[in-house]
Amino acid sequence: MSDPDPPLITAEHLSKEYRMGREVVHAVRGVSLSIRRGAFTVISGPSGSGKSTLLHLLGCLDKPTSGSLNIAGENVSALSDRALSNFRARRLGFIFQSFNLIPVLSALENVEYPMKINRVPADESRVRALEMLQSVGLGAHISHRPTEMSGGQCQRVAIARALVMKPDLVLADEPTANLDSATGEHIMALMHELKRQTGTAFVISTHDPMVASQAEQKILMRDGCLQANG
Amino acid sequence: MIPDMQNFNLALRNIGRNRRRSAATILAIALSCGGLALFGGYVSWTFRAVEEQTVGAYGHLQIYKKGYYERGAGNPAAYAIPDYEALKKRIESDPVIAPKLDLITGQILFNGMVTSPGTQASSTFAGLGVFPSEDKRVTRWNPYKISDPSLLPINAPIFSGVPELDDADITGGSVGLGLARVLQLNAPAKAEAPEPAASAPSTEAPPANGGVDLNFLNAQSGAKQDAPGEKPSLDILVAPPAGGLPNATSITIRKLVPRATKEMEDSVIKMHVRHASELLFPGQPLHVTAIIVLLKSSDDTEAVANRLQSLIDSEHLDLEYRRWHEIRPFFLRMTKMIGLIFDFVYIMLIVMVAFLIYNTQSSCIMERLGEIGTLRAMGVTRMGLWRMLMLEGFLLGLIGGLCGLAIAALGDEVVQMLNIVYIPPSVTFYTKLEVLVLRDPIVLVQAFIGSLICSLISSAWPAWKASRMEIVEALRHS
Structure with a gap:
């Protein structure tokens, strides 16, 4: 009998090693975990603990040295680079510490971009991007370029961009690190609200206690190993 | 994507x-x-x-009697084509060649001795007989619409005045500047020479004429056009290609002209083809040593050459031909x-x-x-x-x-x-x-x-x- 609500992510013995000269750095050591659908998960730990590497592995931005990773029923550790690109385009969204908006595009065009990658018809993508920008409170800033917006506004655009394809999972790497605390709290509140509305799971890497305190599922990393998962 | x-x-x-x-x-x-x-x-x-200049001098194809190209230099007239008019009509009416054709003309090349009656100076010369108006068309072939040098004011001393030859002037001819110097054509009249500036549109020294007063010489030959009987003339003597006594005739000098090379300038006399033919083949129909084929486009040279070859083969003609870039390999x-x-x-x-x-x-x-x-x-x-x-x-x-x-x-x-x-x-x-x-x-x-x-x-x-x-x-x- 199958599990009625299988986990969104299942990682088994996930390891990542880097070679730096003659030295091998074990960034992630045999991590096994599962993340529920629609959960708000926070990966925390001190600097160098491997939380960003784990986030990159979960976001299919990096390939594990060993172990297996299953996301939304897909064994992503076996996919080719091209298939992984398509998987990321359809199923995953990303929010970065430095927002990583495309500077030559307006807020609206930035949000439209993932839909262009997925060949969503232009009319539909325009409507969906406008709706997303409205929902993050930037309806009046659609034609602004990243350089014409504040950090908080840029991160809202980044959130809209991450969610516009209705992904199963959004991965956020230190999303509040470049924001003041008030704006950071607003951004976290917005992510919670959007998670509630869309049912999208969020996995956030942070060492901000304010962010960590809002987690529904906490993953604590230390020296590349999983210290706690719950 | x-x-x-x-x-x-x-x-x-x-x-x-x-x-x-x-x-x-x-x-x-x-x-x-x-x-x-x-x-x-x-x-x-x-x-x-350079293509226009070469084609303007030689045409696209030159048709000769077989053996002319290899052995004709010593006695070109010995390789003359006697049935020029018939061959011309035959080529002009060919359905393959006709649409590509601009002009067919003939020329006769020969050697002889020239004497200036005024100075008694003599020299050997290379005679070139052409159809004046057709020769002019060949030399002015300009499909690429390049600026015509004859229209440049600075070239007025060369191109102005009387034409080099004229269809109606059967006995007229032009002499290379070097040959004119050898024959001392300017010497006797030098004392009476008008000021060059007064007789020519440009006072700039013409090129490559070795300091000879071209303006004066042109003025001399041109001015005397209006005075019949006083045109300077030359006596020319040629050995008939078939042997026998030499034939002689006179030409009146219409113009002294610079030529492309010193060798040409020192030796060439250009004249009416009928006069040259009559000199070499008295009492006979018009002879030429080369039939010049001028095409509308150089791109057709190969196609016309192939067609000529098939005509020569099928009609057993005692002819050969050369392409313009074979005659003057300098171009290639x-x-x-x-x-x-x-x-x-x-x-x-x-x-x-x-x-x-x-x-x-x-x-x-x-x-x-x-x-x-x-x-x-x-x-x-x-x-x-x-x-x-x-x-x-x-x-x-x-x-x-x-x-x-x-x-x-x-x-x-x-x-x-x-x-x-x-x-x-x-x-x-x-x-x-x-x-x-x-x-x-x-x-x-x-x-x-x-x-x-x-x-x-x-x-x-x-x-x-x-x-x-x-x-x-x-x-x-x-």
Whole structure:
């Protein structure tokens, strides 16, 4: 009998090693975990603990040295680079510490971009991007370029961009690190609200206690190993 | 894959991101493309000018009696074609040749002795008998619409005055300046000579005439046109090709003219073909030593040559022919040499521009590594990213190339306006320097395609490197 609500992510013995000269750095050591659908998960730990590497592995931005990773029923550790690109385009969204908006595009065009990658018809993508920008409170800033917006506004655009394809999972790497605390709290509140509305799971890497305190599922990393998962 | 319009739009905006660098790169491409097109236009003009000059002297094909080309130099008249008129009609009526044909004419080449009755000076000479008006048409063959040297004011001393020959003046002829000096044609009259400035539109010394007063000599022969009976004349003597006693006749000097080479200038007397034929073959129908075939386009030379060969074979004609570039191999050698120079310059410029674009693209990509990581994270494939970056390089080449075409077109107009004249090798008159950019657009196409290929090749490596980058590594540069 199958599990009625299988986990969104299942990682088994996930390891990542880097070679730096003659030295091998074990960034992630045999991590096994599962993340529920629609959960708000926070990966925390001190600097160098491997939380960003784990986030990159979960976001299919990096390939594990060993172990297996299953996301939304897909064994992503076996996919080719091209298939992984398509998987990321359809199923995953990303929010970065430095927002990583495309500077030559307006807020609206930035949000439209993932839909262009997925060949969503232009009319539909325009409507969906406008709706997303409205929902993050930037309806009046659609034609602004990243350089014409504040950090908080840029991160809202980044959130809209991450969610516009209705992904199963959004991965956020230190999303509040470049924001003041008030704006950071607003951004976290917005992510919670959007998670509630869309049912999208969020996995956030942070060492901000304010962010960590809002987690529904906490993953604590230390020296590349999983210290706690719950 | 991202739809192309989106890529195009993004690529254009990325080019505008660092305006100064992009402008410098585009300017370099534009100047290289424009310079290349202008140089190509100059090369094209040189090729065509020499082609026109060669075809104007020899026609596209010369038909001779068999053996003439190998052995006729010693006694050309011995290889004369006796049935010129019939052969001319036969070729003109050929359905393959006729549509390609501009003109068929004949000429007779012979050697003899010339004496000036006034000075009793004598010399050997090379006689060239032509149909005056047809010869003029051949020498003025200008399918490429290159500036006619005869219309340049600076060439007035050479081209003004009476024509060299005239259809109606059967006994008239022209003498090379060198031969005129040998025959002392100017000596007796020198004391009475009018001031050169008063008799010619230009006071500038004509080229390559060895200091002989051409204006005066022309004035002398031209002025005496109005005074029948006083025209200077020459007595010429030839040995008939069939042997026997020499034949003699006189010609009246219509004009003294410079020739392309000193050898020609020192030896050539040009006259009416009928006069020459009558001199060599008295009482016989018109003979020629060569039938000159002038075509509308040089491109048809091979087709007409093949057709002539099949006519010669099928009708068992005792004839042979030579193509214009076989008669004067200088053309092929010159085009080969200048073509190599052009290729060298072309490659040098392409390599220089390629390095410049490579540098621009590399810098541009290095500054955008974080963005490249983001695009990859969002799902842009390696190939999609490579194509996007290649498109940026292509657009640099496209914009630079289009600006280059504008520069070349402008350069063409400027060179035309500057009216630069000079004397090219192997002619004796001034020629107006031109660059055939607008009239020979193939040079524009070459330069433009060069810009595009160059920009694509030089963008390929930086774009490939960027597309192969690890996403995580690229994102570290955010």
